[in-house]
Amino acid sequence: MNVTGPTLPITRRSLLRATALGAAALTLPGFAGRANAQAPVKVAAIYTVPVEQQWVSRIHTAATAAVTRGEIEYVFSESTANGDYERVMREYSEAGHDLIIGEAFAVEQAARQVAADYPDKAFLLGSSFKPSEDTPNFAVFDNYIQDASYLSGIVAGALTKTGNIGMVGGFPIPEVNRLMRAFMAGAKEVKPDITFQVAFIGSWFDPPKAKETAFAQIDAGADLLYAERFGVSDAAQEKGILAVGNVIDTQSDYPETVAASALWHFEPTLDAAIAKVKAGTFTAEDYGVYSFMKEGGCTLAPLGTFEGKVPAAAMKLVAEKEAAIKAGTFVVEINDQEPKSN
Amino acid sequence: MDAIDILLTGSFWVAVIRIASPLIFATMGELICERAGVLNLGIEGIMTVGAFTGWLTVYLGGDLWLGVAIAALAGVAFGLLHGLLTVPLGLSQHVTGIGITLLATSLTYFTYRVALPEVTSPPKIEPFQPFPLPGLSGIPIVGPALFNQTPLTYLAFVLVAVVAWILTRTPVGIALRAVGENPAAVEAQGISVTAVRMGAVAVGSACMAVGGAFLTMSAFNSFFFEMINGRGWVCIALVVFGSWRPGKALLGAVLFAAFDAYQVRLQQVTGGAIPYQVFLMLPYVLSILALIVVARRASYPKALMAPYQKGER
Numbered sequence: 226m227n228v229t230g231p232t233l234p235i236t237r238r239s240l241l242r243a244t245a246l247g248a249a250a251l252t253l254p255g256f257a258g259r260a261n262a263q264a265p266v267k268v269a270a271i272y273t274v275p276v277e278q279q280w281v282s283r284i285h286t287a288a289t290a291a292v293t294r295g296e297i298e299y300v301f302s303e304s305t306a307n308g309d310y311e312r313v314m315r316e317y318s319e320a321g322h323d324l325i326i327g328e329a330f331a332v333e334q335a336a337r338q339v340a341a342d343y344p345d346k347a348f349l350l351g352s353s354f355k356p357s358e359d360t361p362n363f364a365v366f367d368n369y370i371q372d373a374s375y376l377s378g379i380v381a382g383a384l385t386k387t388g389n390i391g392m393v394g395g396f397p398i399p400e401v402n403r404l405m406r407a408f409m410a411g412a413k414e415v416k417p418d419i420t421f422q423v424a425f426i427g428s429w430f431d432p433p434k435a436k437e438t439a440f441a442q443i444d445a446g447a448d449l450l451y452a453e454r455f456g457v458s459d460a461a462q463e464k465g466i467l468a469v470g471n472v473i474d475t476q477s478d479y480p481e482t483v484a485a486s487a488l489w490h491f492e493p494t495l496d497a498a499i500a501k502v503k504a505g506t507f508t509a510e511d512y513g514v515y516s517f518m519k520e521g522g523c524t525l526a527p528l529g530t531f532e533g534k535v536p537a538a539a540m541k542l543v544a545e546k547e548a549a550i551k552a553g554t555f556v557v558e559i560n561d562q563e564p565k566s567n
Numbered sequence: 568m569d570a571i572d573i574l575l576t577g578s579f580w581v582a583v584i585r586i587a588s589p590l591i592f593a594t595m596g597e598l599i600c601e602r603a604g605v606l607n608l609g610i611e612g613i614m615t616v617g618a619f620t621g622w623l624t625v626y627l628g629g630d631l632w633l634g635v636a637i638a639a640l641a642g643v644a645f646g647l648l649h650g651l652l653t654v655p656l657g658l659s660q661h662v663t664g665i666g667i668t669l670l671a672t673s674l675t676y677f678t679y680r681v682a683l684p685e686v687t688s689p690p691k692i693e694p695f696q697p698f699p700l701p702g703l704s705g706i707p708i709v710g711p712a713l714f715n716q717t718p719l720t721y722l723a724f725v726l727v728a729v730v731a732w733i734l735t736r737t738p739v740g741i742a743l744r745a746v747g748e749n750p751a752a753v754e755a756q757g758i759s760v761t762a763v764r765m766g767a768v769a770v771g772s773a774c775m776a777v778g779g780a781f782l783t784m785s786a787f788n789s790f791f792f793e794m795i796n797g798r799g800w801v802c803i804a805l806v807v808f809g810s811w812r813p814g815k816a817l818l819g820a821v822l823f824a825a826f827d828a829y830q831v832r833l834q835q836v837t838g839g840a841i842p843y844q845v846f847l848m849l850p851y852v853l854s855i856l857a858l859i860v861v862a863r864r865a866s867y868p869k870a871l872m873a874p875y876q877k878g879e880r
Contacts, residue, residue: 430792432789433782440578455688
């Protein structure tokens with residue numbers, strides 16, 4: 226019996242030819258990018274965590290906005306293990322991306338080595354260290370939003386009734402410590418004898434554990450929580466107490482719970498880097514300053530549902546301090562030391 | 568608050584049972600596998616799968632209990648894969664188990680990203696709420712701890728009783744224990760060792776997956792990458808701690824949870840004088856000490872990790 230039917234348009238030979246052409250095209254990725262100086266900057270991002278993570282989500286949001294404006298082309302790798310980080314950096318460098326952003330916290334040496342090996346690429350990486358003259362194309366940034374954290378601390382100090390604030394963090398790394406310290410300084414501005422309970426859960430992604438830790442702090446008398454991790458605001462919501470957010474604004478999820486948030490805006494940092502890459506003036510700078518309040522790198526989130534619930538005196542103090550920070554007459558201390566319970 | 572006073576507060580014991588619940592599910596799952604002679608190191612990955620599928624089902628509009636069922640089925644699927652590789656094919660149970668964990672975890676993250684490409688903060692569901700058992704929840708300390716929990720926690724305790732009853736009182740349980748001790752003797756009775764072991768791994772994996780689902784559907788309300796955070800590995804140790812007995816394994820899970828709930832509270836008492844890492848380490852250190860004391864006299868299943876080939880002597 227002769228079986229007939231529709232034949233597939235793909236033959237073995239045409240498949241091989243297409244594969245070979247594709248492979249050839251892949252080896253020539255750089256030629257398009259250099260053709261036109263006004264072409265969008267090709268940006269590649271490498272994250273060690275998913276883009277849902279608070280810190281990374283701010284970078285991802287800023288990059289996505291730049292794509293919408295047509296300024297950059299943007300690709301990213303998320304959840305890249307630190308052991309793979311260097312390899313992915315090299316792959317993007319080889320693939321012809323102009324600007325590589327990401328986080329070098331756990332891979333400082335390797336990341337700087339990659340930058341040294343690709344001197345014509347621009348690297349802008351989150352780092353706890355400073356830029357070095359050895360790698361003029363390796364700039365650093367971090368969320369230096371202590372200005373906003375300080376203001377959120379003032380709100381917290383005014384809202385706590387028991388004078389007992391619980392703080393749950395992931396790990397006591399400089400980025401976390403700095404914001405906790407600024408928050409504590411702001412709260413003490415209002416209530417000097419405030420009690421802080423500080424705990425770290427030893428993980429970035431364990432909301433159930435963060436929640437349990439927050440419950441423990443509520444049991445021990447906290448009536449306001451500093452929500453550094455996912456899970457803390459949930460505990461506050463369940464127990465009917467308040468929380469102050471950090472880096473991102475989660476008030477829409479917890480309208481009765483999150484009173485204030487210190488927001489990080491990565492846009493000034495990224496826009497400065499894009500402009501410098503376009504102008505060919507990208508150097509080893511510390512982009513941390515672009516997260517300062519006077520650069521628009523951080524703000525205190527609008528009070529939203531808490532409009533009118535924060536004492537007027539506190540909001541007056543917030544406004545005064547904000548003006549002073551922007552004018553440069555008041556500087557929030559940058560303190561990277563691990564905060565402790567008192 | 569004093570270090571001893573903590574132990575007398577009701578909320579402490581509520582936290583203990585809450586932390587123990589996912590561990591109880593997964594420990595029972597591992598215990599079932601191991602009593603049948605199959606070590607299942609896929610536990611960490613299977614818990615991740617359960618956490619994700621259960622949550623996703625509810626997120627897509629399913630009922631909470633449907634979510635639990637889907638999680639269990641996803642667990643069965645990975646259990647059968649582990650069983651296929653280790654029972655009929657007789658591959659190394661260690662290597663296969665680690666492989667299953669890596670595969671299940673990565674596949675979960677991949678599916679998550681494909682299903683939710685554009686989110687910046689993980690979507691939430693309405694999780695199981697505490698369901699106070701009438702009358703019983705009013706008893707001081709014990710009441711809120713044991714009888715004012717979510718339905719999944721009650722299910723965890725029921726599961727222990729059921730597993731204990733099946734293992735000791737039913738023909739299925741006797742066959743299951745026998746394939747873990749002396750598979751040749753079971754074969755001589757005309758019972759298929761392969762079938763019993765495959766069944767045990769499938770059911771055990773379902774329990775692990777429900778343990779994972781507890782985290783996203785009861786303890787919390789959304790799914791995060793890496794949120795299992797080593798809980799599966801703890802359960803492997805709890806099975807040893809429990810000498811492969813359901814009751815003792817339950818005790819181990821509660822003990823571990825108590826250490827964990829205690830350390831977070833203790834962190835606050837000492838006021839930062841001791842580095843926080845010491846406290847985080849505490850449950851694990853105490854568990855190892857307990858393991859040393861208890862496991863010396865433990866009698867493990869004699870055919871654990873020994874593949875069985877029919878007719879081979």
